[in-house]
Amino acid sequence: MLKGNFDIPLDFLQTKTPPLIGVDISASAVKMVELSELPKNKGYTVERYVIEALPKDAVIDGNINNLEAVSDGLTRAFKRMGTRIKNVSLALPAAAVITKKILLPSGLREEDLEYQVESEANQYIPFAMDEVNLDFQVIGPAPGNAEEVEVLLAASRKANIEDRVAAVQSAGLKAVVVDVETYAAEAALDQICTQLPGGAIDQCVALVDIGANAINVNVVRNGQSVYVRDQQVGGAQLTQQIQDKFGLSAEEAEAGKRNGGLPDNYESEVLAPFCENVASEIARAMQFFFTSTQFGEINYIVLAGGSAVLAGLDDAVATRTQVNTLVANPFAQMTLSSRIKPRQLQTDAPALMIACGLAMRRFDPS
Ligand SMILES: Nc1ncnc2c1ncn2[C@@H]1O[C@H](COP(=O)(O)OP(=O)(O)OP(=O)(O)O)[C@@H](O)[C@H]1O
Numbered sequence: 001m002l003k004g005n006f007d008i009p010l011d012f013l014q015t016k017t018p019p020l021i022g023v024d025i026s027a028s029a030v031k032m033v034e035l036s037e038l039p040k041n042k043g044y045t046v047e048r049y050v051i052e053a054l055p056k057d058a059v060i061d062g063n064i065n066n067l068e069a070v071s072d073g074l075t076r077a078f079k080r081m082g083t084r085i086k087n088v089s090l091a092l093p094a095a096a097v098i099t100k101k102i103l104l105p106s107g108l109r110e111e112d113l114e115y116q117v118e119s120e121a122n123q124y125i126p127f128a129m130d131e132v133n134l135d136f137q138v139i140g141p142a143p144g145n146a147e148e149v150e151v152l153l154a155a156s157r158k159a160n161i162e163d164r165v166a167a168v169q170s171a172g173l174k175a176v177v178v179d180v181e182t183y184a185a186e187a188a189l190d191q192i193c194t195q196l197p198g199g200a201i202d203q204c205v206a207l208v209d210i211g212a213n214a215i216n217v218n219v220v221r222n223g224q225s226v227y228v229r230d231q232q233v234g235g236a237q238l239t240q241q242i243q244d245k246f247g248l249s250a251e252e253a254e255a256g257k258r259n260g261g262l263p264d265n266y267e268s269e270v271l272a273p274f275c276e277n278v279a280s281e282i283a284r285a286m287q288f289f290f291t292s293t294q295f296g297e298i299n300y301i302v303l304a305g306g307s308a309v310l311a312g313l314d315d316a317v318a319t320r321t322q323v324n325t326l327v328a329n330p331f332a333q334m335t336l337s338s339r340i341k342p343r344q345l346q347t348d349a350p351a352l353m354i355a356c357g358l359a360m361r362r363f364d365p366s
């Protein structure tokens with residue numbers, strides 16, 4: 001995973017990551033997760049988490065559209081967390097980050113490496129260098145050439161990062177790590193893959209995030225993304241259909257969807273067709289995956305995002321795709337603090353993949 005510090009004026013030279021909470025600023029909500037580590041590598045404990053709803057349009061396509069609303073959401077979420085930790089790790093949407101693998105001579109000193117990275121980055125990044133935050137990580141020796149190393153560059157426009165950093169600052173928090181949403185979700189997926197038979201080694205696992213406005217498919221093999229695809233459909237569409245069908249307000253429809261109490265024909269006339277539609281979008285994404293990569297099989301589908309828990313969705317996806325399908329719970333192997341309600345966490349877990357991956361940054365070795 002990328003270090004992802006992106007030049008925020010902080011902690012570069014620190015040898016240990018300070019205690020921090022993972023903060024995901026998404027379309028529907030601000031999500032916070034705090035994990036702690038059991039001694040002797042005995043795994044993690046979920047200390048606290050919250051999902052604090054954001055007003056519509058506060059975040060659009062991953063960008064903060066209403067800073068005040070996001071800042072208020074963060075303040076409320078932090079208050080509900082009841083934690084003393086004010087350091088946070090954040091993530092940028094993948095679309096806001098340019099990544100590129102480059103080759104550089106091996107054995108460069110740190111300063112020389114930084115200099116070379118910057119001058120190479122110039123060629124790939126369509127913005128003036130003083131407008132971007134740049135980060136890099138040496139991946140290892142270049143395949144088949146011991147004289148060179150492979151380096152992963154990541155760059156984002158400062159404005160993208162500054163908005164998020166400003167939002168957390170105005171809520172009294174301090175950003176110490178900026179990651180990329182996909183990488184954070186992949187770190188959480190790793191927690192799930194280790195529970196699959198054989199640790200899912202050499203297998204293709206499709207992480208399918210069904211959020212409020214989008215379905216994001218990320219096929220991961222041995223911890224590396226091999227394919228991504230986005231579809232513009234999500235749980236907000238189902239909420240809209242419930243409103244239209246039963247003449248309800250957005251709030252009523254949202255509450256009915258989560259807690260039940262909708263008319264009897266909801267399941268057969270609204271929910272089931274929605275699930276079928278999502279399943280066929282996933283099947284279509286799989287067809288694109290097969291035709292555009294060397295791989296011929298998806299071994300598992302892991303459903304994430306708040307809509308993953310819709311009744312019958314996992315069965316609809318499994319039936320349509322004929323692939324083993326499970327609903328994401330990155331906390332399944334973790335101990336829970338007595339503050340956490342296990343059943344509620346199980347329902348919320350699929351929506352917390354990014355926040356969980358970000359919270360795990362607390363335990364980075366460096
Ligand atoms: N318990 C639940 N049952 C049914 N739907 C739910 C439940 N919890 C959340 N949702 C739905 O999931 C969606 C929010 O999911 P999530 O939090 O993953 O989205 P997001 O990350 O904010 O949005 P996006 O990924 O599109 O930017 C909303 O449409 C919400 O109605």
Ligand SMILES: [Mg+2]
Pocket residue numbers: 026027209211212305
């Ligand atoms: Mg999301």
